[in-house]
Amino acid sequence: MELRDWQLVLKDKVVKGLKEGLLVALQSPTGSGKTLFSLVSALEVRPKVLFAVRTHNEFYPVYRESKRLGKTFAFVMGKARSCLYAGEGTDPEDIKCSLCDSSSSIFLEENDPPFTVLKELKERGMREKFCPYFSLLNSVSEADVVAVTYPYVFTPWMGESLGLEMSDYVLVVDEAHNLDSLNELAERRLSGQTLDLALREVKSPEAVRILKRLREELNNVVSDEERYLKVENYPKLEKEELKLLEEEYEDRRKEMITNKSIRKLHIGTVLRFYSSDGVVFSHKGSLVVKPLLSTPFISTLNQDIPVILMSGTMQPKDYLVKVLGITRKILYIDVEKELRTKVTGTFDCMLAIDVTSAFSLRSQEMWRKYASYLLRIYYTAKANVLAIFPSYSIMEKVMDHVKVDKFVEGSRTNLEEVMRESKERKIVIAGVARGKLSEGIELTVDGSSVISDVAICGIPYPSFDDYLKLRSREIYKITGQSMRDALMEIPALIAVKQAIGRAIRGKGDHATVWLLDKRFETPWWKMRINCFNPKKVKL
Ligand code: SF4
Structure with a gap:
């Protein structure tokens, strides 16, 4: 297996860290080959890998890279997806398996992609009266690489249902910046x-x-x-x-x-x-x-198993310790900083110094200015424009004035529709920070992004509401330190980097990033989003 330059340079360091019992936090951009790298490194330390991803759609790259390495692969999709009798939207807890006459399981050797396996398994299960869900569970212990979603790693009773002997495994957590919202598993x-x-x-x-x-x-x-x-x-x-x-x-x-x-x-x-x-x-x-904290769900990461956390937008080490409650020694590797080179696509920065979403300066006039910027960006953009807003209400007020082809995120946003439209014609795709369109969505053709311009329409600080106030107080009780600023700044930073990441999916991608808020003009922001010398613009 041929590794890329950065992978060759850093593999031994990661393997050594894992062998010494450190938790490895790997910050590396999308499209840089993290999945393959983590598998190769992990398999040098233990014979098997438990790979935790956020959604089922993210199983495929793990499957693909496992096969490239000649490893056997298994996965688990929850009862809501794999039960023979469950309709769309079923909550797995509503399913009463103890009364089911198809609860027996078979053993699977999976060679096809996960969704193909599941489809065939359900058809066969229906004919032969066995349970696809329990069959998937039954088959994980034999595979070299097992892909699951977060709940199977971070909620103890679901983890136990896998029945894995964890001393054989390295745990890899993909998109680990999401650990910050693990408490949502219990929401x-x-x-x-x-x-x-x-x-x-x-x-x-x-x-x-x-x-x-x-x-x-x-x-x-x-x-x-x-x-x-x-x-x-x-x-x-x-x-x-x-x-x-x-x-x-x-x-x-x-x-x-x-x-x-x-x-x-x-x-x-x-x-x-x-x-x-x-x-x-x-x-x-x-x-x-x-719950106010993610700490109870993080306990798996503090156990004595080798762990790789990876993300293109990883929180800083201090945040992992103080806010998330990781108590183990951490080996934090920022791939581009470590190698002093770009390992994926690039972007130019524009900084607008005459707009802001700061609360005290919000007005109809301000929303019209934002709309003017978006129109200007749209007409000069080579492809689609992704516009990310701090909240739904700001997005609606601005997008009301943007009268060009557009797709505005809503509660019923259908990602397939966005993908289809963005491939057919140039549109403005408007979404909110930390929403469906700014994280996790893959808008690509042949591995390259279909977005040429990303407009960050205001800094997406989370609002310091009752939840954040109480959360901040709880963290203070534990650490004795005020993390109030970090609780505002780090999620905003991650949301901005995630949005930029939608336009940089592969090494050949080049985008223009429009920082539409004068508050971006600080060394803190410029350094953290790698926009050291943005071109300043005005309407
Ligand atoms: S045993 Fe399997 S098929 Fe039967 S109800 Fe439970 S999940 Fe569904």
């Missing part, structure tokens, strides 16, 4: 719509009465604001009421498995909200319960 939402749908699922008048009361009380405490607002007096359930809803839930689960037709049970969503630990907030029209 539960309760909305008016969920309660309306749950009302259609229950049968007893008593359950109907309980849900109607919750519905009414919920209306009084939630707001549509994008900020998290702490809620003290949210609607509660008495023990007896909870028991009654649980009985209804169990009855529906049994009916679904008996009828071999499983769908999402909203009453289950209600119950999970009430059984979750954390602080309760109002957020975008729903009640949300979530």
